[in-house]
Amino acid sequence: MGVDRGLDDEPLTDSAGRDASPPYPHLIVFLPGFGGSVLVHGERRLWGLGPRALTAAAMGSLAVGGAVTAAADQGGVRAEGVLHTAAVLPGVTAIDLYGAFARRLCSRLGLRPEENYREFPYDWRLDNRISARALERQATQWLAEWRAMSNNPSAQLVLIGHSMGGLVARYAVEVLGLWRISHAVITLGTPHRGAPKSALTLAGGLPRLGLLGTRLVESLRSMQSVYQLLPLYPCVHLPGSPAPQRITECAPALGLDPGRVRDGAEFLREIHRAASRNAGDPDYTERGVLQHAVVGIHQRTAGLLAPGTDGARLGVTGKRAHPANLGDGTVPEPSAYPIEWDHPGPVAHVVARHSTLPASRAVINAVAGWLRAVADPARLSGYRAPGAGLALWCPDAVMADVPFDVTVASIGSAAVPPSLSVSHADDGQAALASAPMTALDDGRHRLRIVLTRPGCHRVQATARDGSAEPLSDVILVVPADGGR
Secondary structure, eight states: OOOOOSOOOOOOBOTTSOBOOOOOOSEEEEEOOTTOEEEEETTEEEEOOGGGGOSHHHHHTTOOOSSSSOOSSBTTEEEEEEOOSOEEETTTEEEOOHHHHHHHHHHHHTOOBTTTEEEOOOOTTSOHHHHHHHHHHHHHHHHHHHHHHHTOTTOOEEEEEETHHHHHHHIIIIISOGGGGEEEEEEESOOTTOOHHHHHHHHHOOGGGHHHHHHHHHHHHTOHHHHTTSOSSOOBOOTTOSSOBOHHHHTGGGTOOHHHHHHHHHHHHHHHHHHHHHTTOHHHHHHTOEEEEEEEOSEEOOOSEEOOSTTOSOEEOSOTTSGGGEEBSSSBGGGGSOTTOSSOOSEEEEOOOTTTGGGOHHHHHHHHHHHHGGGOGGGGSOEEOOSOEEEEEOOSEEETTOOEEEEEEEETTOOSSEEEEEEETTTOOEEEEEEEOEEOTTSOEEEEEOOOSOEEEEEEEEETTSOSOOEEEEEEEEOTTOOO
């Protein structure tokens, strides 16, 4: 089990120091993102083992067999709990601090784990429709138990999904009809319109990781859920094309399976069509299921794609300041809003990285505020984080003993220069004590570091005078032999 460092988990109290959190009447269900659930086959864990899982063989064992829409039972593989430690699937996503999110939200709202706070693990490799159907069954059962336990027959579901978990939640609510017993859906950094980062990996590979990267990409290409993360909007500049193209239009040129790409796009459009259709249903509108989105901003994000250098099939364009290339480091800002929103709804813009978004103080404050405002819709106008913040860039995976750069920039009134620290995510052991960074001509700060211990490391940037919330992300350090 990983260690959550550098976070306080104090309950919300009033001026006299008493717990100010009234009992929360509804059942909250949290859904992790891609890679956020432990996967088990028999007595063996396929995912969730930390450094011991960082081998090419282990990455290959995650591959999914069968048709595009895989069976729910993939050879006896089952999801066995939500990861409360850090994990990285290079080129797709990273997750961290789910344990801190659970503790802090339960503390703020007076929630009781396994009663009115539940976590829903699922096999994140499979078609998200399969996971949504499992969620519909499980959440309905949990809600019946909570209603009986709390003697509150009017209790409803509140679904909170990080990243891909938000897509699973929305499919269950909008397409499968779970809205009939739901009060709210809150998405945290969810790629409602897809994320170009997944296209970059599926088409371009992970050459810097050697054999491990090759086996990982092979496995990712077998997972229908990854195709359901591909962007719907035009984002690929191909040679000779006057304008960006959609992935569905250029899948063969990118070496991607057109059928899987089309099905991935159809999954996202199903949610959009169902939400639009539901909006015209009097029962749906009378129930008034609340939709909220937490959106990470100001982080360099893969957005506009083009043929890469050195013959690579796909790479990121150099337009770093383009809005499509800013977001939470994984999901571009424009993609983090539900498709049917024709204008921003209740939204929290937070200066945070995708991996640690759920545990951000600003996110906890926003989510807790939204959930308390059950009886006062006027309070649901939205939340915007303070103007000060930090922007952090670091690779999601590096080879052990190979130098790499981390850069940090200040946002708004955040103080500079920042400092950087690195610790191993499994045990909190420091790999780099708080170190000053070198100023660059463009206002950013940079530090070159080397990590030697395999596994996930937590990188944290800090404004020295405390003018901004510390910003962290996770890096996977691959053994020098490439995980053979």
